[in-house]
Amino acid sequence: MSAKTIVTTEALMKVGDLPLGLTVQPGSTVDFKTGDWRSALPVLDREKCSYCGFCYVYCPDGVYQDMGPEKYYKPDLDYCKGCGVCAHECPKKCIQMVIQEV
Amino acid sequence: MSAPKGKSDSARAIGLEVSLAIAEAVKLAEAEVVAAYPITPQTHIVEHLSELVANGELTAEYVPVESEQSAMSACIGAAAAGARTFTSTSSQGLLLMAEMLYIASILRLPIVMAMVNRAISGPINIWNDHSDAMSVRDCGWIQVFAETGQEAVDLTIMSFRIAEDPGVLLPLIVNLDGFTLSHFIEPVILPEAAEVRRFLPPYETAHKLDIQNPLSLGALGGPEIYTEARRALDLALTGAKPRIQRVFDDFAKVFGRQYKLVETYRTEGAETILVTMGSISETAMTAVDEMREAGQKVGLVRLRLWRPFPVEEFRAAVAGAKNLAVIDRAMILGFPEGPVATEIRALLYHEKNRPHMTNFILGLGGRDVPRSHFKHIVERVRELGASGRQGRYELVGVLE
Numbered sequence: 149m150s151a152k153t154i155v156t157t158e159a160l161m162k163v164g165d166l167p168l169g170l171t172v173q174p175g176s177t178v179d180f181k182t183g184d185w186r187s188a189l190p191v192l193d194r195e196k197c198s199y200c201g202f203c204y205v206y207c208p209d210g211v212y213q214d215m216g217p218e219k220y221y222k223p224d225l226d227y228c229k230g231c232g233v234c235a236h237e238c239p240k241k242c243i244q245m246v247i248q249e250v
Numbered sequence: 251m252s253a254p255k256g257k258s259d260s261a262r263a264i265g266l267e268v269s270l271a272i273a274e275a276v277k278l279a280e281a282e283v284v285a286a287y288p289i290t291p292q293t294h295i296v297e298h299l300s301e302l303v304a305n306g307e308l309t310a311e312y313v314p315v316e317s318e319q320s321a322m323s324a325c326i327g328a329a330a331a332g333a334r335t336f337t338s339t340s341s342q343g344l345l346l347m348a349e350m351l352y353i354a355s356i357l358r359l360p361i362v363m364a365m366v367n368r369a370i371s372g373p374i375n376i377w378n379d380h381s382d383a384m385s386v387r388d389c390g391w392i393q394v395f396a397e398t399g400q401e402a403v404d405l406t407i408m409s410f411r412i413a414e415d416p417g418v419l420l421p422l423i424v425n426l427d428g429f430t431l432s433h434f435i436e437p438v439i440l441p442e443a444a445e446v447r448r449f450l451p452p453y454e455t456a457h458k459l460d461i462q463n464p465l466s467l468g469a470l471g472g473p474e475i476y477t478e479a480r481r482a483l484d485l486a487l488t489g490a491k492p493r494i495q496r497v498f499d500d501f502a503k504v505f506g507r508q509y510k511l512v513e514t515y516r517t518e519g520a521e522t523i524l525v526t527m528g529s530i531s532e533t534a535m536t537a538v539d540e541m542r543e544a545g546q547k548v549g550l551v552r553l554r555l556w557r558p559f560p561v562e563e564f565r566a567a568v569a570g571a572k573n574l575a576v577i578d579r580a581m582i583l584g585f586p587e588g589p590v591a592t593e594i595r596a597l598l599y600h601e602k603n604r605p606h607m608t609n610f611i612l613g614l615g616g617r618d619v620p621r622s623h624f625k626h627i628v629e630r631v632r633e634l635g636a637s638g639r640q641g642r643y644e645l646v647g648v649l650e
Binding site: 159164 | 356359419465469475
């Protein structure tokens with residue numbers, strides 16, 4: 149192409165590199181980082197957190213990890229889609245959804 | 251007839267309803283899974299297949315599903331497991347199946363389907379035209395049109411070989427006209443089983459679900475991959491064209507009947523060329539003979555391959571014609587021409603020496619297409635001449 153304006157692309161893979169029939173290898177979903185779908189980020193106030201585990205239980209994507217001796221739950225931001233269920237369900241209201249600028 | 255016969259073949263021709271002959275061809279192809287739901291005028295094909303399976307003449311899994319959507323879903327599952335898979339449908343059944351057609355092609359599963367062409371309702375109509383085929387024009391399947399019973403049989407056998415070609419791996423639709431072809435009793439040569447087995451060995455593929463080598467089919471393809479995926483499918487479909495002709499040629503070597511992607515009939519020196527698809531081509535050939543005898547320079551071009559569109563072959567077939575009369579068996583509502591004419595006009599747009607082109611739509615919903623239609627069309631083309639009305643269809647025989 150000789151046009152001056154460069155077309156940017158968000159393509160993951162070249163046409164010729166796609167597997168036949170778009171098959172996907174087992175266990176590869178972990179590489180599919182869905183966190184960039186998110187527009188709001190859960191921010192935890194650890195002062196108010198009672199380590200009840202509601203966020204861990206209610207998260208529809210299971211992104212919260214038990215931090216054990218540190219006594220809180222931490223979202224894996226590679227997969228958190230920012231739905232806000234954790235903030236809504238938190239009995240201590242210690243999770244705030246903060247809008248992320250793109 | 252469209253194809254020459256081998257020397258010893260004429261003695262082997264038997265009178266057979268074309269639907270039953272197609273079922274026999276599927277038996278000869280040793281299909282392993284048939285999942286289908288009956289719908290007029292396709293019913294006789296799957297009915298006979300279910301008999302063949304029940305009688306033990308065909309060792310296959312026959313899945314009597316509850317709808318066409320399920321039929322195609324079952325076919326997708328079977329093909330994904332590596333089975334040679336066949337189904338058949340028509341019209342409303344096709345519409346119910348439609349969403350799964352697009353899945354079969356993107357997954358590159360070589361399912362073969364006989365589409366017994368019937369008008370789409372409404373008004374409710376069970377008779378023949380091409381509105382069903384045109385409604386899934388862009389589903390990513392290879393699509394061919396049969397003219398005769400023999401051709402329907404031969405295309406069915408060849409279709410498995412084409413679809414399963416490791417360089418193709420695409421599903422394939424064999425279109426044949428409902429009733430006017432499917433329910434006619436024609437002389438048909440059923441090839442020898444041993445010869446078919448040599449021509450079409452059992453389907454072996456690595457592209458399948460395998461418990462030893464697990465993979466997923468049908469994953470999400472978001473904005474970051476959808477464009478590339480559609481491009482890859484288009485390349486696969488257009489890239490299948492030379493391989494389709496190669497299978498036609500290999501078939502000719504074994505069985506003596508030679509097919510081409512685009513067939514010409516008496517086009518030498520033709521001023522006006524008719525363009526047809528499907529069984530009306532047989533009537534058109536007779537009409538061309540009669541017009542030639544009357545001294546008119548008329549020829550015929552028949553599209554056997556519809557998808558991928560045989561662009562170069564078509565251009566070569568119509569080169570030198572002064573007038574093209576493109577015949578459609580379906581309408582595009584809200585657009586001035588039918589689907590076949592629209593595509594051909596687009597193809598010819600960049601040609602230096604474009605023929606004059608007119609679109610005639612006929613034979614809708616089972617309306618008869620006699621030889622006189624083609625003669626009328628040629629007269630109309632002459633009447634319209636160089637300054638003729640172009641870019642708008644004429645509906646042959648419409649009462650208004």
